[in-house]
Amino acid sequence: xxxxxxxxxxxxxxxxxxxxxxxxxxxxxxxxxxxxxxxxxxxxxxxxxxxxxxxxxxxxxxxxxxxxxxxxxxxxxxxxxxxxxxxxxxxxxxxxxxxxxxxxxxxxxxxxxxxxxxxxxxxxxxxxxxxxxxxxxxxxxxxxxxxxxxxxxxxxxxxxxxxxxxxxxxxxxxxxxxxxxxxxxxxxxxxxxxxxxxxxxxxxxxxxxxxxxxxxxxxxxxxxxxxxxxxxxxxxxxxxxxxxxxxxxxxxxxxxxxxxxxxxxxxxxxxxxxxxxxxxxxxxxxxxxxxxxxxxxxxxxxxxxxxxxxxxxxxxxxxxxxxxxxxxxxxxxxxxxxxxxxxxxxxxxxxxxxxxxxxxxxxxxxxxxxxxxxxxxx
Numbered sequence: 001x002x003x004x005x006x007x008x009x010x011x012x013x014x015x016x017x018x019x020x021x022x023x024x025x026x027x028x029x030x031x032x033x034x035x036x037x038x039x040x041x042x043x044x045x046x047x048x049x050x051x052x053x054x055x056x057x058x059x060x061x062x063x064x065x066x067x068x069x070x071x072x073x074x075x076x077x078x079x080x081x082x083x084x085x086x087x088x089x090x091x092x093x094x095x096x097x098x099x100x101x102x103x104x105x106x107x108x109x110x111x112x113x114x115x116x117x118x119x120x121x122x123x124x125x126x127x128x129x130x131x132x133x134x135x136x137x138x139x140x141x142x143x144x145x146x147x148x149x150x151x152x153x154x155x156x157x158x159x160x161x162x163x164x165x166x167x168x169x170x171x172x173x174x175x176x177x178x179x180x181x182x183x184x185x186x187x188x189x190x191x192x193x194x195x196x197x198x199x200x201x202x203x204x205x206x207x208x209x210x211x212x213x214x215x216x217x218x219x220x221x222x223x224x225x226x227x228x229x230x231x232x233x234x235x236x237x238x239x240x241x242x243x244x245x246x247x248x249x250x251x252x253x254x255x256x257x258x259x260x261x262x263x264x265x266x267x268x269x270x271x272x273x274x275x276x277x278x279x280x281x282x283x284x285x286x287x288x289x290x291x292x293x294x295x296x297x298x299x300x301x302x303x304x305x306x307x308x309x310x311x312x313x314x315x316x317x318x319x320x321x322x323x324x325x326x327x328x329x330x331x332x333x334x335x336x337x338x339x340x341x342x343x344x345x346x347x348x349x350x351x352x353x354x355x356x357x358x359x360x361x362x363x364x365x366x367x368x369x370x371x372x373x374x375x376x377x378x
Contacts, residue, residue, distance in 0.1 A: 001053030001084055003248045006036060006073065007262030008059040008282055012096070012133040016201070017159075019193035021264035021278040022060045028280050032263075033069055035287035039261050042292055043078040046259045046267060051084040052077075053256075053329040054248035056092075058116075063093035067105040074111055088247040090155075095142040096134035103149040105246045114153040115146055116186075121159060121169070122176050131197070143180045155184035155246060160222065161215030162190045165206050170218045171225075178229050183244040187222055188237050189215040216363055223359065224301040234316045236365050253311045272298045302374045310369045311361040313348075318356025331374040338372055 010029060011022045032096055055077065070091075077083075089110045098117070106112045121127055124136040134142075146154055156177050160170050177185060192199050192210050201207035216371075223233055231239040235253060238246065260266045264278035274296040277283055286293035299307070304326045312319035325332050339355055342348040347361035347368055361368055 001251075002047045002050050002257040002259065003054040003056065003251045004052050004077065004081065005056045005058060005248075005258060005260045005265055006062075007260065007265040007276075008057060008062040008065065009263050010059065010064050011061045012094075014197065015129045016129070016197040017190060017193065019196050020060065026064075028284065031284050031288075032280055033065075033073070035284045036073060036262055038287050039147070039292060040073075040076045040080055041202070042287070042290070043259055043261065043267075046269065047081070047257060049082065050257070051082040052087055053084050054090070054251065055087040055111075056090045056248040058092045060092075061094050062091050062170040063097035063102070067102070067109055068167045070106070070110050070112075088114055088153075090116050090246075090248060092116045092118065093142075094118050094134055095138040098142040098145055099137075100145055100149065101149065103145055107149055114155070115151050117142060117146070118157045118355060119143075119177075120157060121162075121165065122173050123165065123169050125164045126159075126162055126169065130159070140176070143177070143182065144335075147180070152183070153244075154182050155186055156182050157185045158185065159190055160187060160218040161211060163211070165214075165218070167214075167218065167221070168180075171221060174222060174225055178225070179343065183241045184246060185226065185231070185239045185363065186237055186246075187239065189219065219363065223362070231258060232316065233362070236314045236362060250315075254313050254317070255308065255311070267294075272296050288304075289327055301328055302331060305335075306373045307370050309335070313355075313357055313369050313372075314365060316356065318354040321355070334374055335372055342368060342371075 007021070009022045009032070010026055011024055014022070033354070057073075089111050091106065093115050093116070095117060111182055119139045119142070120130060120132060121134055122139045127135060127139070143156070158173055158177070159165070165173075190210055192202050198207060202209050222239075224241045226233065231241055233239050234245055235249075238249070242248070255270070257269050258267060260276065263276055263280050263283040266273065266275045274294045277286070277293040281295055305324075308323060308327065309319060319335075325336050339348060342361070343350060346358055348355055349358050349362060357365060357368065
């Protein structure tokens with residue numbers, strides 16, 4: 001079943017490490033929300049009438065929106081897309097936006113049934129270094145408030161490997177969410193992305209480059225502790241209690257179709273991939289003129305192979321032998337030839353006609369996928 005993603009491109013302030021599309025000015029918020037509802041109408045046939053299994057409001061910071069603004073978006077979705085019973089409906093939220101009043105409004109007046117909370121750390125030093133809008137107290141309180149109002153379907157984002165995140169602090173961050181009984185964790189190694197404030201600081205010598213040894217050490221602890229507590233490491237950055245996988249994100253990794261609404265949002269229909277312009281004013285102008293401002297790319301066989309290898313190896317389900325064969329030559333032959341050395345090195349294992357990363361291989365996931373890419377005539 002397909003999913004629907006809505007990009008809400010507004011934030012209170014810019015985190016130093018973030019390279020997503022957003023604006024810290026809210027002056028275009030009203031016309032942009034009008035444009036989102038119009039694009040929902042314009043794209044109503046993209047998924048060919050298939051019921052939505054998931055809706056995900058990301059950004060940016062969707063929790064900045066007023067309840068009335070959220071309900072208007074959901075009403076537009078209901079008008080133009082069928083919704084599967086029990087669909088997963090996720091709102092990304094920052095701790096500084098979470099209050100009892102907002103949580104009760106989300107619970108009572110919207111169909112939101114899952115929260116993705118961008119905590120990142122419970123350390124004041126970490127949060128200041130990251131330039132987050134919330135503080136350590138808000139990071140701790142928001143979990144209690146969410147659970148108190150019945151939002152037990154939670155995921156929490158954490159970042160490891162930051163210069164200010166000691167091993168002891170990383171253990172405390174992880175222990176805090178595990179003790180709270182959060183059923184799903186998304187944990188990301190700090191990376192220096194081009195175009196971010198962090199990348200500028202690193203180039204100027206004002207911040208240290210990413211510490212790969214620290215990140216590997218903290219990832220090792222993360223894998224060990226979540227496994228001890230019964231979590232499944234079902235994707236490189238994602239850990240869930242049994243049956244509590246993120247349905248929306250799992251669709252991305254397993255090749256399901258999805259529609260993205262809003263500036264910079266991506267869509268995929270199995271044949272082509274398209275993405276909207278990453279400019280709020282340009283997006284609004286185009287939508288007001290009845291046009292969707294997107295670029296499109298029809299995937300070649302080599303691109304479909306590379307994407308399947310990249311996403312498949314990131315998950316516990318791995319790459320299926322039959323699907324690799326179905327992608328055709330010469331890619332399949334190259335995969336089966338190259339994978340043997342990785343199996344011999346203990347980085348990949350083959351079980352039940354599937355290839356997946358071993359624990360050791362997970363430390364090198366991107367490099368292994370890159371080694372298996374077919375680059376000729378892509």
